[in-house]
Amino acid sequence: MVFLKRMVWFSALLLLCGPLLVQLAGHPLGKPLKGWQPLPERDALSWENWAKGNWQSYTEEQARHQLKARPFLARLNNQLKYSLFGQLNSRHVIQGKNGNLYEEPYIRSYLGMDYQGEKSIAENVAMLKTINDSLEANGTHLLFVLSSGKASFMPEHFPPPYDTMAKHTSNYETYRKHLQQSGIPTLDLNQYLLDMKDTASYKLYTKGNTHWSAYALYAVTDTLLRKIEQMLGKDLPDYRYGPLVVESQARGLDDGIFQSLNLLWTTQKDEYAYRDIILEPTQLPGVYRPRVWAIGDSFYGTLMDAGIPHRFFDPNSLFLYYFNEVQTLDGRTYPLKEVEKQRREMENQDLILIFITEANIGDCCWGMTGAFHRMYHEKE
Numbered sequence: 001m002v003f004l005k006r007m008v009w010f011s012a013l014l015l016l017c018g019p020l021l022v023q024l025a026g027h028p029l030g031k032p033l034k035g036w037q038p039l040p041e042r043d044a045l046s047w048e049n050w051a052k053g054n055w056q057s058y059t060e061e062q063a064r065h066q067l068k069a070r071p072f073l074a075r076l077n078n079q080l081k082y083s084l085f086g087q088l089n090s091r092h093v094i095q096g097k098n099g100n101l102y103e104e105p106y107i108r109s110y111l112g113m114d115y116q117g118e119k120s121i122a123e124n125v126a127m128l129k130t131i132n133d134s135l136e137a138n139g140t141h142l143l144f145v146l147s148s149g150k151a152s153f154m155p156e157h158f159p160p161p162y163d164t165m166a167k168h169t170s171n172y173e174t175y176r177k178h179l180q181q182s183g184i185p186t187l188d189l190n191q192y193l194l195d196m197k198d199t200a201s202y203k204l205y206t207k208g209n210t211h212w213s214a215y216a217l218y219a220v221t222d223t224l225l226r227k228i229e230q231m232l233g234k235d236l237p238d239y240r241y242g243p244l245v246v247e248s249q250a251r252g253l254d255d256g257i258f259q260s261l262n263l264l265w266t267t268q269k270d271e272y273a274y275r276d277i278i279l280e281p282t283q284l285p286g287v288y289r290p291r292v293w294a295i296g297d298s299f300y301g302t303l304m305d306a307g308i309p310h311r312f313f314d315p316n317s318l319f320l321y322y323f324n325e326v327q328t329l330d331g332r333t334y335p336l337k338e339v340e341k342q343r344r345e346m347e348n349q350d351l352i353l354i355f356i357t358e359a360n361i362g363d364c365c366w367g368m369t370g371a372f373h374r375m376y377h378e379k380e
Contacts, residue, residue, distance in 0.1 A: 031071060032071060033070075033071050033074060033075075033262050034259045034260050034262055074262055075262050075263060075264045076264060077089070078090075078261060078262050078263050078264075079263045079264040079265065082261065082263060088101075088261055089261065089262070090257070090260050090261050090262070092104045092105060093257050093260065093261065094107075094159055095159060096157040096158055096159045097156075097157040097158070097159060097163075098157055098207070099207045099268070100154065100157040100207045101207060101208055101209075101210075101257050101258055102150060102151060102157075102158070102159075102210075103150075103210050103257060103359070105359040106149050106150055106151040106152075106210065106357075106358060106359040107151045107155075107158060107162050108359075109149070109151065109170060109171060109172070109358045109359045109361075109362065110149065110151035110152050110155060110167070110170060110172075110358060111151075111162065111165055111166075111167050111168065111170070112167060112168030112169050112170045112171075113168075114171065114362045115168065115169060115170060115171060115174075115362075116171055116174075116362050118169075118174055121171065121174045121175055121178055122178050124364060124369055125175065125178040125179055125182050125184070126182070127369050127370075127373050128142075128144070128179075128182070128184055128365075128369055129182045129183070129184055130373065130376070130377065131369065131372045131373055131376065132182075132184050132185075134376040134377075135347070135352060138347045139347070140346070140347050140349055140350065140351070140352060141185065141231050141232065141350065141351045141352070142184065142185065142351070142352045142353075142354070143185045143186075143187060143227065143228070143231060143351060143352070143353050143354070144179055144184055144185065144186045144187070144354045144356075145186075145187045145189060145224070145296075145353065145354060145355045145356070146172065146175070146176060146179075146186065146187070146188045146189060146190050146191075146356070146358075146361070147189050147190065147296075147297075147299040147300075147355055147356055147357040147358075148189050148190045148192075148193045148212055148216075148220075148299070148357065148358075149172070149190060149357050149358035149359060150205050150209075150210055150211075151358065151359075152172070152190055152194070152358055153190075153193060153194060153197065153204065153205050154205060155167075170358065171358070171361045171362040171364075172190065172358040172361055175361055175364065176188060185227075185231060187223070187224065187227050189220055189223065189224075190358065192219075192220070192223060193212065193216060193219075193220075196216075196219065200215075200216075200219075201273075202215045202246065202271060202273035203215065203270070203271050203272075203273070204216040204219075206250070206254055206255065206270045206271070206272060207255075207258070207268060207270045208250065208254075208255035208256070208257060208258030208259075208268045208270065209250075209253065209254055209255055209256045209257055209258070210256060210257050210298075211253070211256065211298065211299060211302050212299075212302070213254060213272065213273070214251070214252075214254055214272065214273070214274050214306075215272075215273040215274070215275075217302060217303070217306055218241065218275065218277065220303075221277065221303065221306075221308050224303075225312060228290060228351060231351070232288070232290055232350055232351065234286075234288035234290065234350075235284065235286055235287055235288060236287065236288060236289070236290070236312050237279050237280070237283055237287050237289065237311065237312055238279070238280040238283060238284065238287070239277050239278060239279050239280060239311070240277075240278050240280060241275045241276070241277060241278070242275045242276035242277075242278050243275060244273060244274070244275045245273070245274045245275065246271065246272070246273050246274075247272045247274065248269045248270070248271070248272070249269065249272070250268070250270070250272050251272065251274060252305065253302070253305065254272050255268050255270070277306070277308070277311070279311055289312060289313055289314045289315075290313055290314060290317075290349075290350035290351050291313070291314040291316060291317055291348060291349045291350045291351070292309065292313045292314070292317040292318075292349060292350065292351045292352075292353055293317070293318050293320060293346060293349050293351075293352050293353065294309070294317070294318070294319045294320065294353040294355055295320045295323050295352070295353065295354050295355070295365060295366075295368050296319070296320075296321070296322075296353070296354065296355030296356060297321075297322060297355070297356060297357055297360050298357075299355060299356075299357045300319060300353075300355035301319075301321070304319055304327065309329055310329050313329070314350075315329055315330070316328075316329075317329055317349075320336055320368075322366050323336065323339075323365060323366035323367055323368045323371075324336055324366065339368075339371050339372075339375075343375050343376075346375075354368070
């Protein structure tokens with residue numbers, strides 16, 4: 001009995017002192033947390049900040065952020081909520097049927113709940129048309145890529161209450177119609193993958209990710225490159241596929257939103273098919289690597305992660321992430337500033353690529369349309 005009491009007291013003491021011991025050891029407990037982990041916004045100590053409680057809030061957030069036991073404790077908290085109550089402690093992530101995870105904005109966009117209206121979309125496409133014509137007059141092509149979306153691809157797995165909601169006209173559908181009518185070069189990857197849904201040998205979307213699977217990425221890459229070749233009248237580098245490997249655990253970001261849940265048990269089994277894209281060692285004469293500015297969201301980011309632009313585009317090509325941050329092919333990032341003053345540089349590109357998914361197309365195109373329109377028409 002005495003031994004049992006001592007064990008209980010020792011366990012309680014260890015539980016209370018555990019975080020302090022981990023902090024003194026100086027090494028984080030557990031794997032780093034996934035997802036966006038912003039640093040607390042610095043707030044200087046002043047009488048006003050003290051009186052309003054701002055400084056206290058900042059120091060509390062700072063202490064929480066620097067706590068070495070935070071990764072383990074956060075994962076433990078998330079795991080208990082998930083295992084006991086089915087609650088997901090990740091912003092905008094919801095669990096659909098058969099273990100499929102969705103980001104809620106994609107479902108809302110598919111159902112037409114964020115519809116911008118036909119007039120607004122028609123006006124934006126008309127502005128894009130004037131930009132396209134101005135670029136073409138200066139020898140630069142524009143390609144608008146309607147990226148895929150998990151909600152459009154597999155609405156049959158929506159959770160309640162979305163599974164019984166009526167679908168209305170969506171931004172994607174209206175943009176698609178007006179883009180096709182305008183004559184702006186358009187590539188609809190959303191419809192392309194839907195056409196493959198019943199015939200694909202492996203999954204085009206996995207349970208634990210927002211983005212298309214690695215297997216779908218290979219098909220998307222081939223279609224995109226062929227479209228660019230057709231538009232530019234140039235031969236891009238030849239390539240072949242490596243051997244196909246099918247696994248039950250994800251590589252890289254193939255289960256990205258599942259990992260963002262930050263659970264203790266971080267394995268979700270599914271079917272993942274992988275094969276590499278390999279440039280042919282001997283290329284035919286006249287192979288061309290186009291200069292590209294890609295303006296897009298995280299779906300274009302999947303191409304960046306797979307090294308597609310690095311292999312097929314000019315090394316000076318840029319990714320303008322959400323038309324806010326510039327990412328270079330050699331790994332540098334910096335804020336996008338004063339794009340209106342970069343007309344000459346933009347016209348040195350072979351291609352301006354707009355790459356946008358269904359959840360973001362309502363915001364098309366993050367200020368780019370207005371900025372490019374001013375570039376050509378403000379002084380006219």
